[in-house]
Amino acid sequence: MIINTEIFGEIQIDEEKIITFPEGLLGFENEKRFAIINTEEEESQFLWLQSVDSPELTFVIMNPFFAFPDYEIIIPERVQEKLKIEDERDVAIYSILVVPDDMEKITANLLGPIIININKKLGKQVILDDDRYSTKHYVFQQKSESRSD
Amino acid sequence: MIDTPQNIMCFNKNQKVGVINMLILSRKQDESIIINGNIEVKILEIEEGKVKLGIEAPKDIDIFRKELYLSIQEENIEAAKTKVDLEKISKLFKQDK
Numbered sequence: 454m455i456i457n458t459e460i461f462g463e464i465q466i467d468e469e470k471i472i473t474f475p476e477g478l479l480g481f482e483n484e485k486r487f488a489i490i491n492t493e494e495e496e497s498q499f500l501w502l503q504s505v506d507s508p509e510l511t512f513v514i515m516n517p518f519f520a521f522p523d524y525e526i527i528i529p530e531r532v533q534e535k536l537k538i539e540d541e542r543d544v545a546i547y548s549i550l551v552v553p554d555d556m557e558k559i560t561a562n563l564l565g566p567i568i569i570n571i572n573k574k575l576g577k578q579v580i581l582d583d584d585r586y587s588t589k590h591y592v593f594q595q596k597s598e599s600r601s602d
Numbered sequence: 603m604i605d606t607p608q609n610i611m612c613f614n615k616n617q618k619v620g621v622i623n624m625l626i627l628s629r630k631q632d633e634s635i636i637i638n639g640n641i642e643v644k645i646l647e648i649e650e651g652k653v654k655l656g657i658e659a660p661k662d663i664d665i666f667r668k669e670l671y672l673s674i675q676e677e678n679i680e681a682a683k684t685k686v687d688l689e690k691i692s693k694l695f696k697q698d699k
Binding site for chain 1: 661662664666670671673674675676677678679680681682684685686
């Protein structure tokens with residue numbers, strides 16, 4: 454199918470690649486369908502999560518384990534059931550990024566990861582019950598640990 | 603025990619103000635309330651300035667600490683404002699490695 458996007462214009466998306474988020478995302482509860490888009494030919498760590506129904510709604514996401522190798526997620530049982538996860542190999546995990554003008558200061562939301570059952574094309578944003586994680590973790594190592602702002 | 607519903611002011615993100623009905627009631631330790639016939643909220647412990655709740659609910663009901671829920675909502679809204687060139691970020695990442 455063709456989906457209309459603000460960033461990429463009209464793009465052709467394989468219907469099988471559309472992921473359903475039955476509950477939407479927090480703050481975007483009415484957005485139930487997204488597509489993951491990779492604009493680069495080679496495998497990039499950064500991807501787009503594009504709403505199928507709202508052209509202007511696009512998130513930048515990444516595989517969090519690439520930047521945060523020690524990141525740990527326990528997927529609660531009720532989430533496993535909701536996403537019909539039967540095999541851990543079906544699970545893909547992404548973090549939503551905030552990209553400020555100074556791109557060195559990109560942050561990843563490790564508290565509210567997006568969990569997708571790639572096999573069933575079902576997704577959900579989960580809030581972790583883990584006080585090690587917050588909504589803002591610098592993706593690139595900051596030269597100084599102290600935040601200037 | 604159950605007071606009459608009271609009107610309270612409710613603020614949402616957009617600073618719109620609305621009036622909603624809030625049921626206000628008192629409970630002692632080990633007492634519960636039942637919501638909708640399938641959610642039980644029990645007062646497990648009361649300490650100074652702190653209440654420990656036990657919540658039993660069907661698995662499809664999400665329960666969050668409100669401040670976490672709001673922080674993720676806010677972060678999503680901020681993230682949705684991002685308008686950047688993905689190639690630029692990828693390059694930045696390659697430099698970093």
